[in-house]
């Protein structure tokens with residue numbers, strides 16, 4: 001049986017949980033060998049165990065995507081293991097509650113929380129691309145998918161810095177798409193709506209019903225539904241797709 005990513009080498013950041021884990025599994029199912037990176041080393045190792053149990057191949061890497069030296073080390077380890085990089089899913093990210101800003105209006109965010117949010121959800125994407133793009137050039141081309149959000153397309157109350165970071169991820173994605181198109185490197189973003197992961201646990205508890213009501217499909221999405229889009233964007237089926245930001249949101253941004 002042939003997979004959409006047969007023989008490819010893929011890196012996933014934030015691969016220890018949620019969307020990153022499901023996408024790592026989907027990459028492996030489609031024939032890629034996967035470097036699963038996460039600063040929760042145990043979580044990345046668990047994803048690798050799941051991939052191995054399903055007959056796939058993967059390695060786990062630990063490292064903080066906000067630290068340039070650790071990003072470099074992640075990519076060095078990927079090349080040491082597999083010799084090449086073809087696809088990268090820059091997906092690690094955090095929510096406002098993880099910088100103590102749950103429910104805060106724009107003027108209520110602390111400067112430290114704002115800075116940390118930008119560092120994790122925006123600067124890390126640039127740092128990863130900075131180290132990935134030369135490797136994709138060496139490989140003769142490839143694909144990058146960055147995780148933005150519906151918060152990269154529209155505002156969301158009490159998520160100021162998160163929304164700012166995700167809008168900026170789309171801007172970075174479009175610029176890189178233009179800069180590297182002639183190197184046969186495609187760069188796209190995926191914009192998940194509300195997805196059932198640990199990131200949204202508190203939101204689901206506090207206003208899950210309102211979100212379901214507001215979403216045309218009247219449910220939360222599943223991480224595997226994001227993984228499907230990422231696999232497609234990384235595959236040759238998306239050969240003319242670059243600089244795009246695709247919503248997978250049950251219709252949230254259509255309303």
Ligand code: NAI
Nearest residue numbers: 014016017018019039064065092093149192194195197199
């Ligand atoms: P999650 O919390 O389940 O997974 C995020 C992973 O990123 C975790 O394994 C975490 O350890 C890792 N991570 C966080 N900061 C890191 C760092 N500095 N270095 C290395 N790893 C780090 O969250 P989920 O929901 O899977 O989110 C993944 C991405 O999807 C994030 O970028 C998030 O902003 C985005 N997203 C999620 C949505 C949702 O509804 N769950 C909606 C829209 C976007």
